[in-house]
Amino acid sequence: GAVVSQHPSRVICKSGTSVKIECRSLDFQATTMFWYRQFPKQSLMLMATSNEGSKATYEQGVEKDKFLINHASLTLSTLTVTSAHPEDSSFYICSASGLAGGPVTDTQYFGPGTRLTVL
Amino acid sequence: GQNIDQPTEMTATEGAIVQINCTYQTSGFNGLFWYQQHAGEAPTFLSYNVLDGLEEKGRFSSFLSRSKGYSYLLLKELQMKDSASYLCVPMDSNYQLIWGAGTKLIIKP
Numbered sequence: 001g002a003v004v005s006q007h008p009s010r011v012i013c014k015s016g017t018s019v020k021i022e023c024r025s026l027d028f029q030a031t032t033m034f035w036y037r038q039f040p041k042q043s044l045m046l047m048a049t050s051n052e053g054s055k056a057t058y059e060q061g062v063e064k065d066k067f068l069i070n071h072a073s074l075t076l077s078t079l080t081v082t083s084a085h086p087e088d089s090s091f092y093i094c095s096a097s098g099l100a101g102g103p104v105t106d107t108q109y110f111g112p113g114t115r116l117t118v119l
Numbered sequence: 120g121q122n123i124d125q126p127t128e129m130t131a132t133e134g135a136i137v138q139i140n141c142t143y144q145t146s147g148f149n150g151l152f153w154y155q156q157h158a159g160e161a162p163t164f165l166s167y168n169v170l171d172g173l174e175e176k177g178r179f180s181s182f183l184s185r186s187k188g189y190s191y192l193l194l195k196e197l198q199m200k201d202s203a204s205y206l207c208v209p210m211d212s213n214y215q216l217i218w219g220a221g222t223k224l225i226i227k228p
Contacts, residue, residue: 107164108152112160
């Protein structure tokens with residue numbers, strides 16, 4: 001149980017285009033989903049937290065108009081990187097929590113990540 | 120401030136035992152997670168401790184001492200596939216996970 005998928009796993013795009021990344025909880029309802037970014041050999045950096053049906057809470061320094069997050073259902077959240085630039089190239093990882101009846105409340109289960117390269 | 124202190128890198132031999140220590144300082148505390156992260160992949164959940172003591176799960180065990188702000192992850196019967204980074208991740212009073220760079224564990228034959 002507690003499987004989270006992400007799509008696509010890898011994307012290469014031109015500068016100025018927008019990229020949408022999907023995060024799905026496959027076997028549980030995720031009341032909260034998180035979006036992280038990780039640069040090579042660095043720790044995960046939380047970008048935003050989203051609860052189903054409400055607006056995402058962004059961390060300081062993360063532009064909400066550039067990184068659009070939609071958490072429309074208990075199993076799906078999307079991150080859209082708008083007008084991507086080379087400096088947005090990174091490993092984007094989502095996680096989900098809210099495993100009803102699970103052993104640990106608030107445990108975050110991670111998707112496999114999306115590697116974004118902006119040319 | 121909030122911070123986590125773990126060794127940057129450790130090396131161990133296949134079949135042996137290794138203990139990865141972690142000390143932390145957080146604003147409040149709501150438990151501590153250990154995650155494993157292979158290079159180029161997302162983290163995977165290993166364990167969660169909220170009370171003092173040892174939690175055993177197969178080859179992996181995790182220990183917590185809240186008064187000392189200390190945790191360790193013990194890996195037994197090491198296998199080559201255990202080569203990865205191990206992340207000690209405390210949760211603060213706002214239920215935020217505090218991420219550090221983790222410990223890179225290298226397993227040698």
